[in-house]
Amino acid sequence: xxxxxxxxxxxxxxxxxxxxxxxxxxxxxxxxxxxxxxxxxxxxxxxxxxxxxxxxxxxxxxxxxxxxxxxxxxxxxxxxxxxxxxxxxxxxxxxxxxxxxxxxxxxxxxxxxxxxxxxxxxxxxxxxxxxxxxxxxxxxxxxxxxxxxxxxxxxxxxxxxxxxxxxxxxxxxxxxxxxxxxxxxxxxxxxxxxxxxxxxxxxxxxxxxxxxxxxxxxxxxxxxxxxxxxxxxxxxxxxxxxxxxxxxxxxxxxxxxxxxxxxxxxxxxxxxxxxxxxxxxxxxxxxxxxxxxxxxxxxxxxxxxxxxxxxxxxxxxxxxxxxxxxxxxxxxxxxxxxxxxxxxxxxxxxxxxxxxxxxxxxxxxxxxxxxxxxxxx
Amino acid sequence: xxxxxxxxxxxxxxxxxxxxxxxxxxxxxxxxxxxxxxxxxxxxxxxxxxxxxxxxxxxxxxxxxxxxxxxxxxxxxxxxxxxxxxxxxxxxxxxxxxxxxxxxxxxxxxxxxxxxxxxxxxxxxxxxxxxxxxxxxxxxxxxxxxxxxxxxxxxxxxxxxxxxxxxxxxxxxxxxxxxxxxxxxxxxxxxxxxxxxxxxxxxxxxxxxxxxxxxxxxxxxxxxxxxxxxxxxxxxxxxxxxxxxxxxxxxxxxxxxxxxxxxxxxxxxxxxxxxxxxxxxxxxxxxxxxxxxxxxxxxxxxxxxxxxxxxxxxxxxxxxxxxxxxxxxxxxxxxxxxxxxxxxxxxxxxxxxxxxxxxxxxxxxxxxxxxxxx
Numbered sequence: 001x002x003x004x005x006x007x008x009x010x011x012x013x014x015x016x017x018x019x020x021x022x023x024x025x026x027x028x029x030x031x032x033x034x035x036x037x038x039x040x041x042x043x044x045x046x047x048x049x050x051x052x053x054x055x056x057x058x059x060x061x062x063x064x065x066x067x068x069x070x071x072x073x074x075x076x077x078x079x080x081x082x083x084x085x086x087x088x089x090x091x092x093x094x095x096x097x098x099x100x101x102x103x104x105x106x107x108x109x110x111x112x113x114x115x116x117x118x119x120x121x122x123x124x125x126x127x128x129x130x131x132x133x134x135x136x137x138x139x140x141x142x143x144x145x146x147x148x149x150x151x152x153x154x155x156x157x158x159x160x161x162x163x164x165x166x167x168x169x170x171x172x173x174x175x176x177x178x179x180x181x182x183x184x185x186x187x188x189x190x191x192x193x194x195x196x197x198x199x200x201x202x203x204x205x206x207x208x209x210x211x212x213x214x215x216x217x218x219x220x221x222x223x224x225x226x227x228x229x230x231x232x233x234x235x236x237x238x239x240x241x242x243x244x245x246x247x248x249x250x251x252x253x254x255x256x257x258x259x260x261x262x263x264x265x266x267x268x269x270x271x272x273x274x275x276x277x278x279x280x281x282x283x284x285x286x287x288x289x290x291x292x293x294x295x296x297x298x299x300x301x302x303x304x305x306x307x308x309x310x311x312x313x314x315x316x317x318x319x320x321x322x323x324x325x326x327x328x329x330x331x332x333x334x335x336x337x338x339x340x341x342x343x344x345x346x347x348x349x350x351x352x353x354x355x356x357x358x359x360x361x362x363x364x365x366x367x368x369x370x371x372x373x374x375x376x377x
Numbered sequence: 378x379x380x381x382x383x384x385x386x387x388x389x390x391x392x393x394x395x396x397x398x399x400x401x402x403x404x405x406x407x408x409x410x411x412x413x414x415x416x417x418x419x420x421x422x423x424x425x426x427x428x429x430x431x432x433x434x435x436x437x438x439x440x441x442x443x444x445x446x447x448x449x450x451x452x453x454x455x456x457x458x459x460x461x462x463x464x465x466x467x468x469x470x471x472x473x474x475x476x477x478x479x480x481x482x483x484x485x486x487x488x489x490x491x492x493x494x495x496x497x498x499x500x501x502x503x504x505x506x507x508x509x510x511x512x513x514x515x516x517x518x519x520x521x522x523x524x525x526x527x528x529x530x531x532x533x534x535x536x537x538x539x540x541x542x543x544x545x546x547x548x549x550x551x552x553x554x555x556x557x558x559x560x561x562x563x564x565x566x567x568x569x570x571x572x573x574x575x576x577x578x579x580x581x582x583x584x585x586x587x588x589x590x591x592x593x594x595x596x597x598x599x600x601x602x603x604x605x606x607x608x609x610x611x612x613x614x615x616x617x618x619x620x621x622x623x624x625x626x627x628x629x630x631x632x633x634x635x636x637x638x639x640x641x642x643x644x645x646x647x648x649x650x651x652x653x654x655x656x657x658x659x660x661x662x663x664x665x666x667x668x669x670x671x672x673x674x675x676x677x678x679x680x681x682x683x684x685x686x687x688x689x690x691x692x693x694x695x696x697x698x699x700x701x702x703x704x705x706x707x708x709x710x711x712x713x714x715x716x717x718x719x720x721x722x723x724x725x726x727x728x729x730x731x732x733x734x735x736x737x738x739x740x741x742x743x744x745x746x747x748x749x750x751x
Binding site: 020023027029030034037038040041042043044045046048050089091092093094109110111113114115116117118119120123124126127129130131132135137138139141142144145148149151153161162163165166167169170171172174175178179181194198199202206289294298302306307312313315316317321342345349 | 408416419423424492493495508512514516517522526530538545546552553554556557581663668669676685692713719723
């Protein structure tokens with residue numbers, strides 16, 4: 001390995017990048033866009049559920065029930081409808097997600113201390129949303145029932161019965177339950193894969209397609225030197241992207257790392273090395289930019305998004321896919337990010353993931369060197 | 378004027394070129410199917426199998442009946458039992474459990490005296506949406522336990538008012554997340570395929586230098602565009618049929634609406650995506666550039682479509698932006714057609730917006746392409 005030769009290749013690749021202004025621009029702009037989108041616009045949290053009511057009861061009691069519903073942070077009462085036909089339409093057209101039908105004689109039955117039904121219709125098409133909405137409305141009704149119970153005991157002049165068990169729920173690691181706190185760190189993993197693997201997946205294939213591989217073969221250049229030189233410019237771009245992402249997460253969105261910053265930089269560097277090795281290997285194997293591009297999306301970007309515990313929990317997947325997630329580098333990196341950002345873990349708790357990523361980087365690079373030597377380099 | 382004979386010949390050339398390259402075959406035929414099956418399994422946000430770490434310091438029949446009431450729900454599984462609260466912290470930090478329940482030593486005594494016993498519940502909040510559902514499940518289970526205990530304690534003849542909420546879930550009664558995501562995946566795959574195919578097809582001619590040859594032929598720019606896009610319209614429409622059939626056959630996704638409507642919507646949708654593909658190929662000169670630019674469009678389209686992240690949660694300004702996103706309209710249509718069986722009476726605003734968007738984008742792309750050609 002000669003440093004001078006690596007530097008020469010790196011400089012050439014760097015000029016390539018600079019000259020192709022758009023690739024460079026996109027390499028910086030996509031990460032910026034992602035962070036802004038996820039920080040400001042995208043959230044999985046559910047509040048202000050658009051709700052419509054069909055009130056056949058029309059009493060002060062039912063009006064009060066609706067007012068309380070609207071006042072709660074979970075629901076947003078967007079309108080009273082005359083009948084259930086209008087309700088069908090509101091749900092079909094996506095105007096409302098939750099509909100409540102109060103039957104005639106509802107409050108009279110309740111005043112007479114009789115149980116009385118309340119019809120609730122929920123748009124289940126988005127299950128993440130519907131699951132939460134269902135439990136919000138259940139606990140809202142439970143609270144109303146508690147009020148009715150206390151009222152009953154007061155009227156009877158009896159002591160109300162204590163609730164036997166009171167759960168004190170404490171949320172750890174993400175105390176405010178904001179999806180931003182796990183999504184913004186996760187974005188780092190996606191950015192690194194895009195910059196590290198998708199951009200580099202084209203660089204060796206380009207040499208093959210342009211016929212410049214012949215020139216490289218005739219040079220006194222070893223495969224390892226070629227790969228190192230090709231990877232270096234992208235490594236620095238990736239690192240800059242990560243720093244920008246981390247800073248923006250912290251300054252704009254208050255997503256603060258709980259563990260050490262140095263450890264984060266180390267983790268990102270190792271993961272970046274994995275991404276670069278993977279991208280370059282794809283490039284060597286496919287030898288065509290079009291195929292490399294497809295393969296890079298399939299092998300790097302999509303698995304990091306889908307098979308990494310980022311938004312979609314691994315535990316829900318079929319067993320075969322769960323096993324595949326062990327092969328996805330992003331799984332280990334997301335685990336590290338989760339540890340560093342949310343759990344405040346140190347190296348002691350995270351070293352297995354570090355070790356796996358390190359081994360992956362070295363292994364992929366070694367395979368690539370052997371492949372390229374086989375090509376006569 | 379368009380000479381259809383010339384267009385037909387170009388379409389034929391394009392088909393031959395596409396299928397002659399062996400590397401393209403898996404890309405065109407197998408990849409969308411594999412992706413659908415894979416994504417269909419992966420993309421779920423269901424909350425199942427909540428792993429619970431339990432620290433029962435009471436060890437009484439009362440505490441055991443409480444645990445039983447919790448474990449009665451199939452979503453909860455007690456995976457770890459520990460003796461000391463400190464061990465619970467360890468389980469939580471090492472991500473061995475999603476939730477931990479700590480029952481205090483005086484639990485049984487407090488409950489028997491008719492006071493309120495406090496149970497500590499720790500929840501891993503790192504995935505906030507999942508955590509919120511877990512908390513909700515826990516509250517429901519505890520509520521159920523409380524109600525049954527209070528009923529036991531009360532004399533039988535007491536009858537007081539109670540609102541009995543009968544919750545019915547429409548469109549997806551079992552809250553099966555595949556019903557929500559699989560139709561969306563169909564739409565997303567179609568978008569990706571049509572964007573990539575069009576942009577790459579023209580760039581390839583540019584890179585290989587054969588674009589010059591096409592320009593000196595009597596083909597007009599419009600004929601060239603038609604010849605380049607018609608094959609992809611046919612391929613993508615065929616893909617929609619195959620992929621939708623697979624969604625129904627493999628994942629059991631209900632298809633309640635009309636096939637014709639879906640077909641019409643996809644044609645309008647393709648107008649936009651092919652226009653964007655054409656635009657990308659006009660402004661790019663290498664495949665790397667085209668790929669990056671495609672990505673640049675596809676990613677925000679995906680994020681701002683309501684695919685995973687609800688549009689209603691976005692800031693108002695961003696919600697306006699989603700109207701410029703063809704995928705967001707197409708998702709409403711495809712989900713409506715699959716799950717709700719909605720017709721044109723309800724979906725016409727989406728159709729109208731798709732049509733306008735598609736015409737503007739396609740016309741703009743054609744204009745730009747013509748200008749570059751001259």
